[in-house]
Amino acid sequence: MSSEKHSNLGLHKWAPTDGVLRTEFNDNFGVVDEKVAEVTSQLADKANQIDVDKQVKNIITTQSLQVTPLKQIEKFNDDLFNFDFTQGIKVINGSEAGTKQLTIDTTTTQPNHTNVAVYNAISNVRGYEIEIDPTTDITKLRLGFANSINDFTFINFSTGEYYLINAGTITTTINNPLTPIVFSTGDRVKLIFHKMIVQVYKNGVVVGIIKPQSSYSTRKLEEQGKNYPAISFRSGAVADTYGISKLKVFQKTYPKFMHLSYDDEIEILQRLTTTLPTSIFDMDSFSFMKSMHDKYGAVFTINLFYKYNDSFTLANVTANYISEFRANSHWLKFGFHGYDGIVDYSTLDSVTAKNHYDNIMTEIARFASPQCIDTMPRASMFGGSLANVIAWRDTANYNLTGLLSADDSRNSYYHTNLQRDALIACDDHYDEIEKLFFMRSDLRLDSATNVYQTLESRKNDVNYRGQQDAKILFWHAAWTWSAQVKLNIEESCKWARDNGYVFLYPMDVNPKF
Incomplete structure (x- = not known):
């Protein structure tokens, strides 16, 4: 009989003095045959994934995106930075290095006319950011977007008004959709677009959201397929000059996609x-x-509890299937959910919360492989104080990159009301301060019916206008494999296919701007 085993497949290994049994040869051939079947299955899955990946070719180029600004202008030179100036704006040399100064030519425009500069290098941008220069009169500055050189939408931050402009003339004024915001010299102003919805950020913190209203819901600039950053100055005095010392334009980071997960x-x-x-x-x-x-x-993604009952935890899960889990990790992952269904991470101390997260990550890596870890899960009861979320983010291994937020009006995790509103109105919110990405959960499949029709109806519902790029669908373990939930899952997949959505993991589309 063999006295040793090979380290990889556990095949029989004979020393010179060992006897040889025919059954040992059969054992070895059986193990090799199983391994060949496993590798063949992996190659077949890889071929299937290549077919799926073709849907996102030229859109997503890496498995884990680290998106940097598509354009960042630190100092202005003489090329107008791809801005087209219309309605009497002239460019003059600024006395301050790194500043583009603009002045109004009253010989070609009427006093108090809205004058516009449009950044025309990129269409379908996600958003942009400027830094306010000392030469700028904040009360006369408007920022917005355009779908052509003549058709604009602007925000007046000092009044909170929203303007629709055609050929330099204001055609519609939406009164006070935004609480007035005070900006000062040196402040960074960032606009992130979700269709007609705009998230407004001041120095990296969300300070306002402009949502669709019925009075302009029929104006569909987004359907033109173009969103150009645009800057406007409302003035007729030739002495008025304006300066913008920095400009960043952000590229859209993901195509339309769907993600499926379940909790508990x-x-x-x-x-x-x-x-x-x-x-x-x-x-x-x-x-x-x-x-x-x-x-x-x-x-x-399957979001896991650590503890099932007093006699079973994730530490007891067999590791016999690690190779099979790893081979399917491109479409099947596990994530953190919580210790059990009782712990409240909005009040738990951060040391214990970090231990819970680390223990779950360690066990997933052990029984399923690190490739199976989803670093953007949904925490139990959407609970997580700022201290706890930071602890999960800063842990040594498999650190958290973001979280999936609630599908209703509650505040998820540590969010302020404005962060909550940003997620309710839009697909996502990037917390620039904490470097964390959040995406809103869209639809619970637990006991839903007519899921295909529900998703279809939301396409033209003004209340879901900013939530069309990402479909984050979920359900819970107690309902998981009922006939209704299976039907709901397949209807969701059919709808995604019929509407040109691909399937991606939210952690792979983190914009990091």
Whole structure:
């Protein structure tokens, strides 16, 4: 009999003095045969993923995007920085290095006319940021976007008004959709566009959201497929000059996509450990998810509890299937949810909260591989004080990059009311201060019906206008594999396919601006 085993596959290894049994040869051939089947399956999955990846070719070029500003102008020179100036604006040399100064030519325009400069280098931008120069009269500055050189939408920050302008003439004024904002010299003003919705940031902090209203919901600049940054100065005096010392233009970071996840899970892993099937796909739950991936390209995250009951935790999960989990990690991942269904991370101390996160990450890496970790999960009850979220973000391994927020009107995690409103109105919110990305959960599939029709109706619903680029759908373990939930999952996948959505992980589209 063999006295040793090879380290990788555990094949029998004979010393010179060992006897040889025919059954040992059969054992070795059986292990090799299983390994060949596993590699063949991995290659087939990779081929399927390549087909799915073709849908996002030329849009997403890396698995984990680290998006930098597409344009960042630190100092102005003489090339107008791709701005087209209309309605009597002239460019003059600034006395201050690094500043583009503009003045109004009253010989070609009427006093108090709205004069516009449009950045025309890029269409479909995500947003832009300026730094206010000392020469600028803040009360006369407007920022917004355009779909052509003649058709603009502007914000007057000092009054909170919103203007629709055509050919230099204000055609519509929306009174006070925004609380007036006070800016000062040196402040950074950032606008992030979600269709007609605009998130307004001051020095990296969201300070306002302009939402669609019925009075201008029929004006569909976004349907033109273009959003150009635009700057306006309302003045007729030739002595008025304006300066902008920095400009950044941000590229849109993701295509239309869908992500599927479910929460409160651990029991599926307890059953896997207890029953020890030949393959994870011998279990109905994993088999169904794989069928959705194979048919539609769907990707899934299972957000886990650490503790199932007093006798089973993630530390007890078998590692027998690590190779199979790793082979399917491009569409099946696990994430943090919480210690159990009782702990409240909005009040728990940060040391314990960090330990809970680290323990779950360590166990996922052990039984499923690090490739299976989703660093942008949904925490239990959307709870997480700022101290706890920072602890998860700053942990040594598998650090948190963001979180999925609530599908209702509650404040998720540490968010202010304005951060909550930004997520309710739009697909996402990037917290520049804390360097964390948040995406809103859209639709619960637990007990929903007519999911295809619901998603279809939201396309033209003004209340969901800013939530069309990302569809974050979810459900809970207690409902997971009911016939209705399976139907809802497949209807969601069909709708995504029919409407040109791809399947991605939110952690892979973090804009980091």
